[in-house]
Amino acid sequence: MNTLVKTTDLFAHTIYETKFVGYENIQTPLINYITSNFNSEFVNEYSGHDHPLRTGAVTKIYDKFNYSKEGKTIDDPNLKLVFDWITEHGKEYWKILNLSQHLNPYILQLWATAVKQGGFIASHNHNPIPVAGVFYLKAEPRLGNLFLENPLDLVLGKSPNHSDQHTPTRFNYEVEAISGKLVLFPGWMKHFTRPNPTDDLRMSMAVNFGCQGQVWFTEFS
């Protein structure tokens, strides 16, 4: 039928990806610094609470609250470099999401995870954190990619889908995990990783962005 037709994609969620140029030059010393603080045991526990990590190790790297309270600074130069770089990208992503420019976003927390064979990160989100992300310290797709979950999967799963159209029964978006890559996404978005099937360790650093400032909760401000 000869007629004007158009489709429009509504309400997409913007994620942000970038790569640290020259990461290979700092990768080994950065990992050495971070692993020097690692818990020697592969336990699924973080500061006394259950963590979505399965068969892996987790360690806190940075917490703004504690650092400010104790007057600490990041002393490792490579970590500082990556920290500042992630901060700048977080600020850009903040603007892209149209989050309030009255607020000053900053890294609230950084922690590292490592998974050995069979290990993975189970589905979770970072609520109430506005922006979350991951920086890959040592990763490649064969060690387990990142999967972001469609928040509408419950309703989409009730649609007349069938494998004849290769329609997924789970509505995920796969992001390749590569060393030196940063992925930022809304903190409410659930995500997980595939298990690491190899003998190689997969290491990543998770990030939570917080913010500070005053907002007037009216559109007429």
Added chain:
Amino acid sequence: MIEFELGECKDIFPIKIYEAEYPNFENIKQQLIDNLKTHFNTLAPGNEYIDSSGNPLIYRTLPNLEKDSNFKDLLEFVEYHGRQYWKELNFTSRVEPYILHMWANKIPPGGFTPVHVHTPMPVASALYIHATNDMGTLEIENPIDTIQKLSPRDNNLAPYFQTHSVPVKDGKLVLFPGWIRHYTRSNMTKEDRIIASFNIGAKVEYLSKNN
């Protein structure tokens, strides 16, 4: 000094809607309006929205106009595009989607269509017979607006109410998922706004994955 280049943005998990225009709609418009007149004599129950004088803010026919042969060409047009949209959504090709229901709404001046969904219909649609933006655009709601509003958004940069506004005009067909909440703005003119609505579905057997 850190080397800083902007990253790449990717928009994921969009919700697809579909728009089409009936060719030379002006040639059939008046006939359609005349054919609908008799159906507005039998209004669907549940038109509970009234103004302060007790007059309805919306007149809705029974949802059985698909049985009226006067609308055959219109039904064929909508069904064709319903099938195209079905493919766009990657729904199963094992069934032939078809129009389950057709009905019409007449919105008098000041009236509007309140927010609603067509669940469990997979696809819903509206064809605008006599409509302008002043008579009320179609407003589609972001299904996760609750969580979006909990983000520290800048209301000067982004709309407070997360809706997508679809401009309307005579002969325009809009198809969208049946589960998505939508409504129209008030009719700000002195004329009646007239639209036809359609539910599109198919006979689907729900089987386990192994089947």
